[in-house]
Amino acid sequence: MIELRQLTRRYGEVTVVDGLSFDVRPGVVTGFLGPNGAGKTSTMRMILGLDRPTSGSATIGGRRYADLPVPLREVGALLDAHAVHPRRTAFDHLLSLAYGNGIGRRRVEEVLGLVGLADVAGRRPGGFSLGMKQRLGIAVALLGDPPVVLLDEPVNGLDPEGIRWIRTLTRSLAAEGRTVLLSSHLMSEMALTADHLVVIGRGRLIADTGLEAFVQAAARQGVLVRTPDARRLAPLLRESGATVRPGVDGGLMVTGLSGAEVGGLAGAHGIVLHELTPRRASLEDAYLELTGDSVEFATSAAGVVS
Amino acid sequence: MTAYGVLRSEWVKFRSVRAMLGCLAGAVVAAGSYGYLFGTAAAREYLGASAADRAAFDPTETAFRALVLVGVLVSAVGVLAVTSEYAAGTMPVSITAVPRRGLLLLGKGAVVALTTLLVGPPLALLSFTLSQAALAAQGVPSVGPGDPGVPAALLGAGLFTGLIGLYGMALGFLLRRSAGAISLGTFLLILPGMASLFPKPVARWIVTWWPSAAGARIFAVHPGTELLTPLAGAGVLAATVLVLLCAAVAVFRGRDA
Ligand SMILES: Nc1ncnc2c1ncn2[C@@H]1O[C@H](COP(=O)(O)OP(=O)(O)OP(=O)(O)O)[C@@H](O)[C@H]1O
Numbered sequence A: 001m002i003e004l005r006q007l008t009r010r011y012g013e014v015t016v017v018d019g020l021s022f023d024v025r026p027g028v029v030t031g032f033l034g035p036n037g038a039g040k041t042s043t044m045r046m047i048l049g050l051d052r053p054t055s056g057s058a059t060i061g062g063r064r065y066a067d068l069p070v071p072l073r074e075v076g077a078l079l080d081a082h083a084v085h086p087r088r089t090a091f092d093h094l095l096s097l098a099y100g101n102g103i104g105r106r107r108v109e110e111v112l113g114l115v116g117l118a119d120v121a122g123r124r125p126g127g128f129s130l131g132m133k134q135r136l137g138i139a140v141a142l143l144g145d146p147p148v149v150l151l152d153e154p155v156n157g158l159d160p161e162g163i164r165w166i167r168t169l170t171r172s173l174a175a176e177g178r179t180v181l182l183s184s185h186l187m188s189e190m191a192l193t194a195d196h197l198v199v200i201g202r203g204r205l206i207a208d209t210g211l212e213a214f215v216q217a218a219a220r221q222g223v224l225v226r227t228p229d230a231r232r233l234a235p236l237l238r239e240s241g242a243t244v245r246p247g248v249d250g251g252l253m254v255t256g257l258s259g260a261e262v263g264g265l266a267g268a269h270g271i272v273l274h275e276l277t278p279r280r281a282s283l284e285d286a287y288l289e290l291t292g293d294s295v296e297f298a299t300s301a302a303g304v305v306s
Numbered sequence B: 001m002t003a004y005g006v007l008r009s010e011w012v013k014f015r016s017v018r019a020m021l022g023c024l025a026g027a028v029v030a031a032g033s034y035g036y037l038f039g040t041a042a043a044r045e046y047l048g049a050s051a052a053d054r055a056a057f058d059p060t061e062t063a064f065r066a067l068v069l070v071g072v073l074v075s076a077v078g079v080l081a082v083t084s085e086y087a088a089g090t091m092p093v094s095i096t097a098v099p100r101r102g103l104l105l106l107g108k109g110a111v112v113a114l115t116t117l118l119v120g121p122p123l124a125l126l127s128f129t130l131s132q133a134a135l136a137a138q139g140v141p142s143v144g145p146g147d148p149g150v151p152a153a154l155l156g157a158g159l160f161t162g163l164i165g166l167y168g169m170a171l172g173f174l175l176r177r178s179a180g181a182i183s184l185g186t187f188l189l190i191l192p193g194m195a196s197l198f199p200k201p202v203a204r205w206i207v208t209w210w211p212s213a214a215g216a217r218i219f220a221v222h223p224g225t226e227l228l229t230p231l232a233g234a235g236v237l238a239a240t241v242l243v244l245l246c247a248a249v250a251v252f253r254g255r256d257a
């Protein structure tokens, strides 16, 4: 369990992490979301005792990271996959970290096998692909078989097979009862991996809720209707209190009425329907809707033209 | 997280940084070649000197002069032990493995000190042997490694290089960049060689008290009374290194990784 209490970090005038309070619970994968520059990496660095909070606290099972007697056996983290010495072999990289925590060569070999790097254990990571470096970073995180795992954008640069591997890995870590905090910008992937979400924007907490609840609360659900008689149906739907927008290729996106209600209304007026599909909002829809105000580096079409 | 574990961990890191091995190899070359060159120069001077000057000639004086230049490379070893981590971006990972930063610095310091301490006497012996050979080749008086005072100077070289290694490491922690720390470290080490550029009293002070000059007194086989004794000189260097190390611990603990 990771506990954040009013965690705050300022750089001069800029508040990068702003009074964050939430718990990361064991047994589930907690997705950590937020636009670029929202403060996810900064938060993780404070949890790991790398940066000092301006105020507030981040603890693991009640203790500050720096007070953990054997830290790698309690917390494993991947922050930056590029952080390897180009000439230190994968094996030595892990061994150097293992020794400080009373972990032996056998576990180093084991963990290299676990991430699929056994064959390149003796090679220098200078020539590794990004995906291989990510795997080495994951190996560091798993080195001490820790009950708490923090992964900052672990799927960044991985191929589809690697992405699926991370998904399976994180899900099984959580299933074993571990605490897993995972940040990523890939919403489709997050939707498949996370059970719980913590969303931040400009350093502030936006949401701390289950994945399902998040999607349902944030995004409008709707019904896609396709009919040759849209001109008659649209006003009828509006009279019944629905919002109707033109959907993709001639259809109507109806919100505020269920599929059954739309079908019933059309039937009562003898209107033929070609399609009636409930549209579930995706995590991406929900996320974009919720963080729209806190995106720091937004792109705008207007900006390009003017 | 035991001190021994941290020491082993730092040793694994140390042996895989090639630039440091390059510096150690360079130190061997410097000790040999400068030892020989200083010996040759001293021999030439001796042959052109008056009888009175010849009588005062001390062949041990030239024997260890190369060690100050060797020190430049040894300090670079200390610098690189730290800055190679910052350059590769591995310092945050190292700190998550050993979050007690004082202990991490201590482990690094132990590896740097032990390595540089062990290379000191062989390097000194190399410089000594070649300088005395250069003297003997021209028929100038020379001494052997077993002569009075010489073994102490040879062993003292380990203390000198060990302290200089730690000096480099402290600069590495303070500056974090290889180029900056090596340049500054080199400049400060060889400053006494430029003492004659300063006004007399300042030059006098530098030659006596400047830490690298004071530390080089460790090699004085016949110390005389004008300058510090070998022990006092070593003390000055050690105190300076200690102050730098304390500053390094404070800075390393206080800032973001
Ligand atoms: N040392 C620093 N000095 C000043 N500002 C900093 C420093 N470190 C981070 N920041 C700022 O903190 C903010 C948050 O950065 P952080 O890396 O935590 O965001 P993030 O959520 O991880 O973003 P991304 O999704 O792009 O990785 C950024 O605006 C960044 O510029």
Ligand SMILES: [Mg+2]
Residues within 6 Å of the ligand: A040, A041, A042, A152
């Ligand atoms: Mg980030």
